[in-house]
Amino acid sequence: MRIGVTLSERSGPNALGKLTDDVRRVADDGLDSVWMSNIFGLDALTALAVAGSQVPDVELGTAVVPTYPRHPVTMAQQARTTALALGQNRLTLGIGLSHKVVIEDMFGYDYGRPLRHMDEYLSVLLPLLDGKPASFAGETVKAQVGLTVPNEGRVPVVLAALGPKMLKLAGERADGTALWMTGPATVRDHIVPAITTAAKDAGRPAPRVVCVLPVCVTSDIEGTRARAAEVFKVYGTLPSYRAMMDREGAVGPADLALIGDEDTVRAKIEELDAAGVTDFVAGEFTPGEDAVRTRVFLKSLRA
Template identity: 65%
Template structure:
């Protein structure tokens, strides 16, 4: 099993140094990969470029960079520069639509026809990530350009996809998907079948399915569930995640958080792989002894 960890977002004047220390610790502990959110703090790709340039070997990824705020050519340029700083074949660029409340209310873009947006976005982004030039004219994007960044190895591309149309795009045009607030039932019955069929129809390799979920090994399950509710409850109100929770038959994000003893947590993670995930990334949402136990368990599960 390939196991990764979600890094803390940089904050404060020492944030990038602390991120580098986190990445180094994750590599030394034996995690296969380390991933960084992209919200409203430090730019994820820039932060990973700094940290990975000082910490070798461990794979890195974004989960995920929203597409609307930047042109696909600009994102390709930044991603390939980050890959150059990190070294060959280490970076996975995870991208996604974000949510209507963010894109319309905060950035001021029209969130209408998101699948059309993503199809055109990928039509420009993918050739540039692969080192070629692109000439594309669509309804939303136009691009005639190439990049002169030195060969930095391949940048793997994952698309955050939960709905059927987005999963088909991920299977046809990307290397797979990165998931959040999505459990084993949804992966087995919806995610894996849809994206795998799309990849096969496009004669592409079997897709990566990276599942990111909150996780904590603890003897005090009730306190951990309360902490999970405080930390993640907002995701239950976002339509795309709410649809996955309904598929799972759970009330909210707390029920998707993986909480319990080492044996209980390991069993739930193994079920996620059995459902079709190819990688699991743990968001360890508390500190102290539970965090140490959680990280030790996660690394014990790596191949």
């Protein structure tokens, strides 16, 4: 199982410089990958192109870029340009639907047919990421276009998929899934069987299962759980994540955070490994000595 980290939000006039330092530190620590969300701060693909072009070797991924605000041609063009800046085989494009409260209430797009939207979106995005022209006319997406970005090879795609139909789509058409707020029992009993069966039935390779969870190695368990409950409380209100918490029997996000000493957190990560996770990605969320202790622990896992 590969070990990666998510990058914390950066702000201020030197945000890209700080991000570059973060990426360099991950590479120097010998971890496998760096993942960046795309919410309301830095644009993830642009930021990774800037930071990653200055740091060799480590894989960079988005977890995830929402699809609705970007036409799939635009998404493919930007992803291929980012891949060109990073060098061959370093970028993994993670995409997802986001949530109704964001896409419909904030952006003003119709969120009424998310599965159809994603299926048709992939019909344009995937050929373009493979270096082929796209020719598709659906109900939600249309495109007749090719791109001339001078890439070698393709850009792989992981799809944020939690429900059965989206997992089936991810297995049939994408390279895997990127998970958030999804515990080991749910990965074992729901995520892995659904996406693996879909990929096998479609004649595709075994999919990646990228599992992102909050992590903190600490002696202050109760204080850190309280911090996790506060930092991640919004995810308990979003229907897709709430469904995963209910499957896991979790009251809230703090119940899914990996918190404790080294042996406790290691046992939880080993449980994810046994459940079928191919890439564990740590969401580091505490400052100070616990942040240092957590990173040392992650390095030990990779070693």
